Amino acid sequence: MWRPWVNASASEHKSYVHLDIGAQRTVLAVHKKILAENGPYGAIKRTAELTEYSESTVKRVVARKEPRKPKVNKSKFTKIDSFTKDFIDRVISDFYSKNMSPTTMMIYEELTKDGASFPYSQSYLCKALKHLGYRYSTLNKRQILMDSPRLLNLRDQYLQEILRFRDLGKFIVFLDETWYDTHDVANKGWTKEDSNCTLDAPASRGKRIIILHAGSEDGWVDGALLLSAKNMANCSADYHEDMTAALFERWFENQLLPNIPAGSVIVMDNAPYHSRQKELVPCTNTKKGDIQKFLKKHQIDYPDKATKKMLLNIVKSKTFKKSYHVDEKAKERGCELICIIIIHFYLSTYFI
Template identity: 40%
Template sequence: MAERKRILSSHSKEIVYNVSTFFESEIQQPTATPVKAFTERTAEATLVSEATVRRIRREKNEKGRLFSPERQKVRGPYKPVDDFDKCAIRQKIHEFYTVRRQLPTIDRLYESLKCDINFPGSKSLLLKIVKELGFKWKRSQTKRKVLIEKDVIVEKRIQYLHRIKDYREKDMNLVYIDETWIDTAYTAKKCWQHEDECGVLEPVSRGQRLIIVHGGGKLGFVPNALLIYKAKSCTGDYHHEMNGENFKKWFTEKLLSNLPEKSVIIMDNASYHSVQFDKCPTTNTKKADIQAWLRLHEIQFDNKLLRPQLLA
């Protein structure tokens, strides 16, 4: 069986190189009468092969120094992480923000997950999973490290998810509605470019802006419910181009009349989606307007009451 190749460190290589240099200097002396070549004598003195001696000398001459070989990292057996563990990691990060009020560093997450779910991997694996979940460790845009959601918002989201689940179990047709916009002269903002090929050129003018309103779900877009009209302005937020009157007209004439049976409409909280025709006074309402609203609804009150008392 062939002898296994020896792995030499940079220090060992240095010794071999110095020995070979010494024997080489002896050969160059005019009085010396060497019997063997200096590479062969070096191999015998250092117990390495002649090829190794030549390789070490070549490395020293070409690179100016000797290097230790790179060691292969010994990896342990891979321990898979399922979707349950990934969900637990995401919830743990949220817990650090909302409950503990601490920054969820990898060290803190690792120690907590080891105790809670007996996380099977290492810190490097945890870091990889956190990145796969979409988290990025970057500078905060404001003085606050995080934006903590109010409990009432979290509760509303939970209610929404429960209702959606109930509708799906009842085999209801979920229809999502929304608005967006597009410029008639729209071009891609990024493209493959080269020194000889500039790619797509962005036009000087964006052209006419179009507002698009539509609704759809798993059955596709609602037939005949598409609404496209020209916007008055090509700048700013497109939401100001839609108002409660236009939305109500589209909602009743184009959407409701074309919906199939057992449909549920889902929309966001845009102001024109929930216009109040008889809006209740708020803290910004003038005292005289509050009194007028109370009289309109035949609610008795004392004229000496202050505005907070009238609102109550």
């Protein structure tokens, strides 16, 4: 018998498969013919031999009595082509460019606006978005802050400055700090309750070591490594709070500046302990007597019976040049300082 729907040999039976409607009709017709000629005994086995499908597949088709349309695997999203994917990406990107958080309904309305051809219903759009890698989750506000116009402008200024110094052939040094807890151990691992799967971890919390160093394209600066230890019981969760301006300034003056060429360019982030001012301009937290002393020092007159608020308004009406400890020390060596915004982590010393 000629069987145009089969390419394999009769001895090779196919495993569990989903047959299309045409193949199901063929199986039913062959089975019906065998029943009419030979009766029900061995009809399933003979049909499987002739159609070269497994007996289980033939039984399943015969049991239904009518061809059934096979289920569509929705997870494949066969309707999503590159044009539709780009269309969805553009719509969602436009919402965020307008500082709007899009919902499924907002996206669907935009996709179907002005009679645009979109192959999914609104209820199916959510699954399509997940297939494309989108997740309805908490927004990354840090990224929004990083992309603000003010910070983007500061980033561009930094890039222009660093390129200018490189063109001038300046020796550029990058500095940063990190930490290490001496008794850090792994928190998870494969273990059993009735076995000796334990770590030889010390009972005490140990010490936190602050590591401060500087380097350039030629490698680490000789003699600039600083290791400062502190008991963990006295440490905060954020190591930045364990680093002090006095410690940094002492390292900057005694270990960094003497070991780099005069006229170098020093790059660092704007952590508070990097930029301690020599003289703070009074603010609302400043005592009234200190504000008066500040105004007298700068030879600024004020009424004898002025209130604290009046004194602060006088301070705000004037412009004071900020002076930093590390800036003064760098100038003595003929060095220049560049500060990068700490939130732009990808511009840190390790990625320059």
